[in-house]
Amino acid sequence: MPAPLATRTEVLDRIMESFRKDGYDGASLETISKRVGLGKSSLYHHFPGGKEEMAHAVLAHLNEGLRETFDVVKAEPHPKKKLDLILDAIDALYEGGKKACLLARLGASVDRIRFGAPLKATFSGLMSVLADICRAAGLTAPIARHRAEQAIVRIEGALVVSAAMGDPGVFARTLAELRTTLLLPDRGR
Amino acid sequence: MPAPLATRTEVLDRIMESFRKDGYDGASLETISKRVGLGKSSLYHHFPGGKEEMAHAVLAHLNEGLRETFDVVKAEPHPKKKLDLILDAIDALYEGGKKACLLARLGASVDRIRFGAPLKATFSGLMSVLADICRAAGLTAPIARHRAEQAIVRIEGALVVSAAMGDPGVFARTLAELRTTLLLPDRGR
DNA sequence: GTCTATATTTGGATAGAC
DNA sequence: GTCTATCCAAATATAGAC
Numbered sequence: 130m131p132a133p134l135a136t137r138t139e140v141l142d143r144i145m146e147s148f149r150k151d152g153y154d155g156a157s158l159e160t161i162s163k164r165v166g167l168g169k170s171s172l173y174h175h176f177p178g179g180k181e182e183m184a185h186a187v188l189a190h191l192n193e194g195l196r197e198t199f200d201v202v203k204a205e206p207h208p209k210k211k212l213d214l215i216l217d218a219i220d221a222l223y224e225g226g227k228k229a230c231l232l233a234r235l236g237a238s239v240d241r242i243r244f245g246a247p248l249k250a251t252f253s254g255l256m257s258v259l260a261d262i263c264r265a266a267g268l269t270a271p272i273a274r275h276r277a278e279q280a281i282v283r284i285e286g287a288l289v290v291s292a293a294m295g296d297p298g299v300f301a302r303t304l305a306e307l308r309t310t311l312l313l314p315d316r317g318r
Numbered sequence: 319m320p321a322p323l324a325t326r327t328e329v330l331d332r333i334m335e336s337f338r339k340d341g342y343d344g345a346s347l348e349t350i351s352k353r354v355g356l357g358k359s360s361l362y363h364h365f366p367g368g369k370e371e372m373a374h375a376v377l378a379h380l381n382e383g384l385r386e387t388f389d390v391v392k393a394e395p396h397p398k399k400k401l402d403l404i405l406d407a408i409d410a411l412y413e414g415g416k417k418a419c420l421l422a423r424l425g426a427s428v429d430r431i432r433f434g435a436p437l438k439a440t441f442s443g444l445m446s447v448l449a450d451i452c453r454a455a456g457l458t459a460p461i462a463r464h465r466a467e468q469a470i471v472r473i474e475g476a477l478v479v480s481a482a483m484g485d486p487g488v489f490a491r492t493l494a495e496l497r498t499t500l501l502l503p504d505r506g507r
Numbered sequence: 508g509t510c511t512a513t514a515t516t517t518g519g520a521t522a523g524a525c
Numbered sequence: 526g527t528c529t530a531t532c533c534a535a536a537t538a539t540a541g542a543c
Contacts, residue, residue, distance in 0.1 A: 152426040154343035157518055169520080171527050179519065234426055236482045237341040237418070248482045275491070278479070282492055283468070286475025290467070293425045293437045302464070303471055346536060359539080360509050368538065 140165055140175065141190040144183050149231045153184055153238040181242055184235060188247045191231060195251065199258050208266035208312055215258065216304055219284060226291040226300025233285055256281055259311075266312040280307055329354055329364065330379040333372050338420045342373055342427040370431055373424060377436040380420060384440065388447050397455035397501055404447065405493055408473060415480040415489025422474055445470055448500075455501035469496055 135143075143165045147156040158180060162169050176182040198218045205211050223230065232251060235244050256277045263273035287303035332354045336345040347369060351358050365371040387407045394400050412419065421440060424433050445466045452462035476492035 150429065152341060152343060154341060155427055155430065158520085159518070167526090168528055170522090170529085173520070174526060229426070230478075232482060233422070233478045236478060237423055237426060238344055239481065240339065241344065245484065249484065252479065252482050278488060279472070279492070279495070282472055282475035282479050282488065284475065285478040286471035286473065289419075289422045289425060289474040289478060290441060290471050292428065293421060293441050295434065295438065299467060299471065303468070306468070347538085348536075356508090357510055358537085359511085362538070363508060369536095 135166060137175070138190070140167070141187055145187045145190065145231060148184060148187060149229050149234060152234040153180070153242060153244075156180075184242065184244065185247065187231065188235070188244070188251065192247070192251055192254070195254065199254070202258065202262075208262050211262045211265065212311060213308065215262070216308055220304055223288060223300065226288060226297035229292055230285060230288045233288065252281065263312060268312070268315060272315050276311055280311055283307065324355060326364070327379070329356070330376055334376045334379065334420060337373060337376060338418050338423060341423040342369070342431060342433075345369075373431065373433065374436065376420065377424070377433070377440070381436070381440055381443070384443065388443070391447065391451075397451050400451045400454065401500060402497065404451070405497055409493055412477060412489065415477060415486035418481055419474060419477045422477065441470060452501060457501070457504060461504050465500055469500055472496065 144161055147161045147164050150156070151160065158169050158172065161180075161183070162172060165172065167175075172183070173179065176186060178185075198215065202211050202214050205214055222228075232248055235242075236248055239245055239248065256274075259277035259280050260270075260273040263276045264270060268276065283303050284307075287300040291297050291300040333350055336350045336353050339345070340349065347358050347361065350369075350372070351361060354361065356364075361372070362368065365375060367374075387404065391400050391403050394403055411417075421437055424431075425437060428434055428437065445463075448466035448469050449459075449462045452465045453459060457465065472492050473496075476489040480486050480489040
């Protein structure tokens, strides 16, 4: 609440923190207002559509941040370094497993609020970037897609389990294993 | 609202459905009341502590159901059959990935409501059962623990991603892969 | 044990001054 | 652009009849 100058990015970052921590339904305008450091009316000035518009704006904001990361990754030629870059970004985003995933939290309200499309888009984007890396490492397209899907599954699951167990180590171990195994050649079965 | 006789188990099952679908904050007494088929006052008669007590009761109810499954699993001697039994139960519980995980949903409110202990207990229980199966299949204790942890990570993650993508196939593929790989001998690295 | 009715609080949203 | 004050609806919870 201190910062007197709140740029739009800062505002969005803080609203994002509210939704991440409490979920869409658990985050009230009251608590968001306090966290952002702006009164409710000021929030409505920036987001006339209220809480729902805030959530959509936050999702778009997250997507923008991810796109920047993706651009950096694409500029890197080595597959393993690509992977490390993206997992570093994910590790930082969730602060080593101490913070929840916005997408998972908003997903809980997907039946009542219209988050379906942006949520799906974000996951799809992440998935195709990971699949690209897998293919660059020499894996076939179907295997690459499957690996990418399971990587995201494991990242999301690790965040859920880390939070429930109060143990960020779960997340750390999961990321570490992805780093060493995601690009390994396929061994068939 | 049909069932005129609502045994406590039925009531708990329906409340559980409410929390699974909408999360703790998203489930209102109004919607719970409708789903259960009892008026709000009747709910308070059964759960004087209100919504929070309902959630705790539902968690205890889930634990009881899991314990019964665990007992059946323990009676089965073959590791692979043990695994299949437990994954069948999980598949049924989440209806092939179409239903969300109560634990993940309640985890979103863990900072405001006191779910930490029961949540952790449930995950720990599931984890130790899976680890037992892995050890019975010949894996060492540390490997078994790690495999069990990652199995739960993947199950939870698959539920999150399936819901967000609107594709239960993610869950199905994840379970299928766990069936064929969880008990495989360790290959070192 | 369940209901109707009501109290109380909180949450989302707006009006209008500065 | 931000604030204070306020409105209205919804949510939690209780009282008391049956």
